[in-house]
Amino acid sequence: ELRTLRLGSCVITANLQAIRNVFSEIRDSVQARDENIDMRILRNTGSLQDTKPSDRCCLLRHLLRLYLDRVFKNYQTSDHHTLRIISNLANSFLTIKKDLGICHDHMTCHCGKEATEKYRQILHHFEELEPQAAVVKALGELNILLRWMEEM
Amino acid sequence: HVTEDTPGLLHHVKFQSQNFESILMWDSGPTSPPDTVYSVEYKTYGQRQWLAKAGCQQTTRKSCNLTMETGNLTELYYARVTALSPGGRSATKMTDRFSPLYHTTIKPPDVTCVPKVRSIQMMVHPMPTPILGEDGHQLTLEKIFQDLFYRLELQVNRTYQMHLEGTQREYEFVGLTPDTEFIGVTTISVPTWSKESAPYVCRVRTLPDRTWT
Numbered sequence: 001e002l003r004t005l006r007l008g009s010c011v012i013t014a015n016l017q018a019i020r021n022v023f024s025e026i027r028d029s030v031q032a033r034d035e036n037i038d039m040r041i042l043r044n045t046g047s048l049q050d051t052k053p054s055d056r057c058c059l060l061r062h063l064l065r066l067y068l069d070r071v072f073k074n075y076q077t078s079d080h081h082t083l084r085i086i087s088n089l090a091n092s093f094l095t096i097k098k099d100l101g102i103c104h105d106h107m108t109c110h111c112g113k114e115a116t117e118k119y120r121q122i123l124h125h126f127e128e129l130e131p132q133a134a135v136v137k138a139l140g141e142l143n144i145l146l147r148w149m150e151e152m
Numbered sequence: 153h154v155t156e157d158t159p160g161l162l163h164h165v166k167f168q169s170q171n172f173e174s175i176l177m178w179d180s181g182p183t184s185p186p187d188t189v190y191s192v193e194y195k196t197y198g199q200r201q202w203l204a205k206a207g208c209q210q211t212t213r214k215s216c217n218l219t220m221e222t223g224n225l226t227e228l229y230y231a232r233v234t235a236l237s238p239g240g241r242s243a244t245k246m247t248d249r250f251s252p253l254y255h256t257t258i259k260p261p262d263v264t265c266v267p268k269v270r271s272i273q274m275m276v277h278p279m280p281t282p283i284l285g286e287d288g289h290q291l292t293l294e295k296i297f298q299d300l301f302y303r304l305e306l307q308v309n310r311t312y313q314m315h316l317e318g319t320q321r322e323y324e325f326v327g328l329t330p331d332t333e334f335i336g337v338t339t340i341s342v343p344t345w346s347k348e349s350a351p352y353v354c355r356v357r358t359l360p361d362r363t364w365t
Contacts, residue, residue, distance in 0.1 A: 017344055017346060020346070028248050031248060036251075039198060132267025140249070143251065144228075
């Protein structure tokens with residue numbers, strides 16, 4: 001079931017329910033590997049829904065790139081099922097990112113100060129951690145990102 | 153998750169949640185003496201502090217209501233139980249990360265089935281949750297889950313059913329035979345979260361047609 005995401009002037013559709021169902025297959029096992037439960041990368045203060053509409057597309061685009069370039073690629077596991085699920089998630093994110101790219105081409109994916117600052121903070125939280133710990137935590141927080149997108 | 157464990161004192165520490173009524177439950181282990189006591193703590197994911205749950209300290213019960221403590225839907229939570237046996241042995245176990253939105257299941261709806269001569273009305277009653285909105289009022293399931301809808305089925309006979317669905321609360325199956333028994337089945341569905349309630353079932357008989365008597 002496709003969901004419409006309204007990101008300011010950029011409007012796209014995505015099957016968030018399917019992505020959530022795929023992620024639920026590895027959710028508990030990935031989160032169980034996250035030992036830093038005193039800390040959170042995707043915090044309510046930096047959420048998409050609390051970002052002004054015109055900056056949402058840019059912030060989401062940055063987040064998808066973070067997941068594609070630094071999370072999905074670097075998650076270390078010998079479990080083939082998990083790797084297949086991650087590949088599936090990456091493809092879904094790639095599709096969404098392509099749609100955001102079209103918005104960018106049509107000048108409806110503007111990076112204002114708010115998006116830039118919020119992404120900087122998220123990246124700071126991510127880079128505060130040891131690399132693999134950051135990857136594990138970010139992947140475990142994918143449900144937070146999905147809920148942010150659902151509230152667009 | 154095991155923080156410290158004397159084998160066999162504590163098992164299956166987990167949340168069970170229905171309509172956002174979230175209860176922490178656990179089992180004693182095979183070797184735990186009957187007068188083992190349990191203490192519960194909880195925390196918000198991303199925060200440092202564990203908080204003791206008043207009313208669930210040094211208790212012999214094996215459940216603890218953490219509904220109010222897990223009532224912010226934008227947050228995720230952990231809880232942990234420490235078991236202490238009379239002999240001084242102890243064990244602590246933690247839940248998986250708990251998301252009220254993801255983990256809560258939906259109770260069957262509360263429905264009133266009203267028979268008429270040639271129709272049956274079905275009225276779904278609102279389902280308040282313990283979750284408070286910004287105005288301090290209890291939120292209903294419909295308010296929390298924007299894509300929640302009702303699915304109604306009227307079983308006419310073994311091979312024929314009638315179906316209605318929607319987000320409104322009142323429905324009417326029409327064109328029925330008077331003085332006949334029907335079975336009404338109502339479920340709640342929340343597609344975004346792939347949730348579906350168990351059905352509410354009512355057995356109801358249409359009224360006799362006294363028009364010509």
